[in-house]
Amino acid sequence: MNLKTVQTPALLLDLDKFTRNCNWMKEKAERLNVALRPHLKTGKCIEFARTQMTSPSGPATVSTLLEAEYFFNLGVIDLIYAVGISPGKFERAVNLREAGCDLKVILDNKEAAEQFSAYCEERKIPCPVLIEIDVDGHRSGVKPDSDDLIEIAKILQGKAYFAGVLTHAGDSYKCVGQAACLKAQENERDSLVHCANRLRKAGFEPKIISAGSTPTAVFAESWEGVTEVRCGVYCLFDLVMAGLKVCTIDQIALSLLVEVTGHQKEKGWVITDGGWMALSRDRGTAAQAVDQGYGLVCDIDGNPIDDLIVASANQEHGIITHRDGRLVDPKDFPIGTRLRILPNHACAMAAQHPQYFVVRKGKIVDIWNRIYGWQPKGVSL
Amino acid sequence: MNLKTVQTPALLLDLDKFTRNCNWMKEKAERLNVALRPHLKTGKCIEFARTQMTSPSGPATVSTLLEAEYFFNLGVIDLIYAVGISPGKFERAVNLREAGCDLKVILDNKEAAEQFSAYCEERKIPCPVLIEIDVDGHRSGVKPDSDDLIEIAKILQGKAYFAGVLTHAGDSYKCVGQAACLKAQENERDSLVHCANRLRKAGFEPKIISAGSTPTAVFAESWEGVTEVRCGVYCLFDLVMAGLKVCTIDQIALSLLVEVTGHQKEKGWVITDGGWMALSRDRGTAAQAVDQGYGLVCDIDGNPIDDLIVASANQEHGIITHRDGRLVDPKDFPIGTRLRILPNHACAMAAQHPQYFVVRKGKIVDIWNRIYGWQPKGVSL
Numbered sequence: 001m002n003l004k005t006v007q008t009p010a011l012l013l014d015l016d017k018f019t020r021n022c023n024w025m026k027e028k029a030e031r032l033n034v035a036l037r038p039h040l041k042t043g044k045c046i047e048f049a050r051t052q053m054t055s056p057s058g059p060a061t062v063s064t065l066l067e068a069e070y071f072f073n074l075g076v077i078d079l080i081y082a083v084g085i086s087p088g089k090f091e092r093a094v095n096l097r098e099a100g101c102d103l104k105v106i107l108d109n110k111e112a113a114e115q116f117s118a119y120c121e122e123r124k125i126p127c128p129v130l131i132e133i134d135v136d137g138h139r140s141g142v143k144p145d146s147d148d149l150i151e152i153a154k155i156l157q158g159k160a161y162f163a164g165v166l167t168h169a170g171d172s173y174k175c176v177g178q179a180a181c182l183k184a185q186e187n188e189r190d191s192l193v194h195c196a197n198r199l200r201k202a203g204f205e206p207k208i209i210s211a212g213s214t215p216t217a218v219f220a221e222s223w224e225g226v227t228e229v230r231c232g233v234y235c236l237f238d239l240v241m242a243g244l245k246v247c248t249i250d251q252i253a254l255s256l257l258v259e260v261t262g263h264q265k266e267k268g269w270v271i272t273d274g275g276w277m278a279l280s281r282d283r284g285t286a287a288q289a290v291d292q293g294y295g296l297v298c299d300i301d302g303n304p305i306d307d308l309i310v311a312s313a314n315q316e317h318g319i320i321t322h323r324d325g326r327l328v329d330p331k332d333f334p335i336g337t338r339l340r341i342l343p344n345h346a347c348a349m350a351a352q353h354p355q356y357f358v359v360r361k362g363k364i365v366d367i368w369n370r371i372y373g374w375q376p377k378g379v380s381l
Numbered sequence: 382m383n384l385k386t387v388q389t390p391a392l393l394l395d396l397d398k399f400t401r402n403c404n405w406m407k408e409k410a411e412r413l414n415v416a417l418r419p420h421l422k423t424g425k426c427i428e429f430a431r432t433q434m435t436s437p438s439g440p441a442t443v444s445t446l447l448e449a450e451y452f453f454n455l456g457v458i459d460l461i462y463a464v465g466i467s468p469g470k471f472e473r474a475v476n477l478r479e480a481g482c483d484l485k486v487i488l489d490n491k492e493a494a495e496q497f498s499a500y501c502e503e504r505k506i507p508c509p510v511l512i513e514i515d516v517d518g519h520r521s522g523v524k525p526d527s528d529d530l531i532e533i534a535k536i537l538q539g540k541a542y543f544a545g546v547l548t549h550a551g552d553s554y555k556c557v558g559q560a561a562c563l564k565a566q567e568n569e570r571d572s573l574v575h576c577a578n579r580l581r582k583a584g585f586e587p588k589i590i591s592a593g594s595t596p597t598a599v600f601a602e603s604w605e606g607v608t609e610v611r612c613g614v615y616c617l618f619d620l621v622m623a624g625l626k627v628c629t630i631d632q633i634a635l636s637l638l639v640e641v642t643g644h645q646k647e648k649g650w651v652i653t654d655g656g657w658m659a660l661s662r663d664r665g666t667a668a669q670a671v672d673q674g675y676g677l678v679c680d681i682d683g684n685p686i687d688d689l690i691v692a693s694a695n696q697e698h699g700i701i702t703h704r705d706g707r708l709v710d711p712k713d714f715p716i717g718t719r720l721r722i723l724p725n726h727a728c729a730m731a732a733q734h735p736q737y738f739v740v741r742k743g744k745i746v747d748i749w750n751r752i753y754g755w756q757p758k759g760v761s762l
Contacts, residue, residue: 262488278755334492335490352753
């Protein structure tokens with residue numbers, strides 16, 4: 001099996017770029033004297049995770065309890081489930097804890113803190129909880145100056161237990177370039193340290209002070225006062241990150257291999273078998289300076305071609321055009337031509353596929369399986 | 382397991398609505414004296430398909446060769462793979478034919494016709510081909526008046542073999558209401574009949590004359606001259622179809638069950654565990670008169686709530702707000718509240734999930750598994 005014979009559409013992972021991206025972040029975290037707790041939601045795959053993590057047992061971050069169960073069963077012990085926990089997930093999370101997983105959960109409100117504390121007490125299994133902080137108005141979390149911060153720590157203490165603070169500087173996804181990302185990172189770090197200090201003053205020692213997003217982690221110059229950094233998409237990068245100048249196009253390690261199935265000559269269209277089902281519906285570059293449509297077109301070796309993008313997509317059809325409206329000559333892309341499409345958002349494209357075809361120097365060297373969904377394995381009525 | 386205990390996010394299929402939608406289209410096709418060849422790409426699930434189809438062996442339509450293999454192994458024999466075939470898929474398609482599947486493929490250009498004919502001749506396995514027609518400029522297909530139509534039939538004859546014509550009136554997705562959809566349907570039918578007549582005049586009898594899209598199939602008053610209708614999303618319906626007045630909100634049979642995990646009170650946000658990974662990134666209503674964000678919010682029983690929508694989404698977070706900007710009171714949606722989100726595009730939402738939780742009268746009565754991906758089962762290096 002090679003790039004000319006594998007069935008298309010196929011998800012390709014460039015092993016050298018991926019490994020380089022992973023190692024770069026490991027070295028950077030080490031240099032800044034902070035633990036790296038990579039987010040495994042991008043890969044959802046054990047081989048992928050082992051390249052990201054600094055040890056086979058973690059630390060690592062997950063976005064679903066299914067990921068936590070999958071990775072724990074494969075030896076990853078030190079995990080944070082970094083989405084606010086609610087009652088329907090208490091049992092499943094505490095079961096993991098009971099089974100020996102060092103799972104930490106997060107929450108951002110007194111209601112959930114009271115309910116989770118009561119549940120842990122009932123099970124007699126204390127479970128460490130990080131309080132989620134909203135440093136930039138992005139989505140969930142308590143405000144750094146909120147009274148709730150201390151009150152939640154009080155509720156948790158002794159029953160669940162208070163383990164620290166965590167934030168995701170999601171608004172950094174709107175920052176373009178080093179200066180803007182660095183400003184977001186400094187705000188992220190300073191707000192988190194401020195929260196940690198408020199908690200210490202109130203008698204609660206945060207063991208974990210967890211920050212991180214790819215744009216802030218890439219540009220960070222100091223994480224002083226922070227114990228660990230979480231980030232995910234840095235290991236693959238994508239067009240959204242390239243649009244923020246967080247990476248170059250050449251660093252993007254994920255692509256979709258597609259095949260030309262037809263043309264509409266008078267419209268200058270090249271039609272492929274890579275539709276939105278394989279590319280994902282993500283249009284994250286639509287709001288950026290350069291709109292990449294559903295993805296940037298490369299040749300089979302991964303070299304971008306003369307400003308071609310996937311301008312539109314149906315479920316199993318991708319329509320390639322020139323960004324500037326020039327007509328593409330069908331002769332340049334005969335039926336059967338294979339191309340690679342770079343993703344707007346790597347997490348979203350990867351999620352559409354059961355497996356990665358791992359590519360090295362133009363050869364497929366391995367196949368890595370991904371998980372997906374939310375239900376426990378073997379769910380039944 | 383019930384709607385209060387199943388792990389969220391969970392994909393719910395309302396069995397009565399789904400069955401009603403399926404039966405409505407079966408009866409309509411019968412009344413209009415046309416075969417129904419439902420598209421199985423919406424469901425990707427055998428139990429689902431059996432409710433759609435008029436017999437357990439088909440006819441049916443698929444969007445990938447993996448779907449063809451999966452359904453054929455479960456007894457569905459009469460299949461059209463309705464995406465233009467290209468060289469990388471010849472072997473796999475003809476293998477299905479060799480195994481006894483009555484698979485038909487489609488193509489829209491001389492290049493593919495020549496290559497596929499040569500391949501079938503080499504294998505000594507003729508494979509019926511439909512010529513794809515572009516009736517409305519939507520994407521692929523030959524123009525109804527093109528010389529290519531006859532030339533492709535000539536190339537196919539004797540080697541692969543010419544079996545008929547097929548179109549997808551995809552531009553009907555831009556038509557709002559009965560009159561506009563009906564006009565699109567009449568154009569679809571007339572263009573296809575025109576092609577069939579041109580082919581007959583040239584000595585090629587089209588055995589299959591295949592039309593169909595949900596908006597045109599719902600409103601069609603006559604399919605005279607057409608032998609079969611393909612459509613898919615009618616069995617579930619969704620907010621995009623409701624926006625086109627092709628269905629009512631009440632007919633939508635698919636939803637995502639989510640749980641409230643937090644609030645941002647001063648912004649009027651309710652945060653749930655249903656993010657874009659579970660909702661899909663589809664924003665198909667963005668260009669419609671009513672933008673439904675990432676989906677319309679219903680209570681646990683499926684009744685829409687007072688104009689609440691999922692205004693934005695992260696990977697595992699959905700942010701619910703009022704459409705008109707009024708603040709939502711957190712007290713109305715305490716932590717742990719379960720809600721259902723109706724999809725913009727049912728095919729896209731369903732694709733994010735390994736299984737349907739089949740619901741009847743508020744109870745989960747079954748779990749149906751879906752397939753996904755493109756690679757042959759058990760693919761290895």
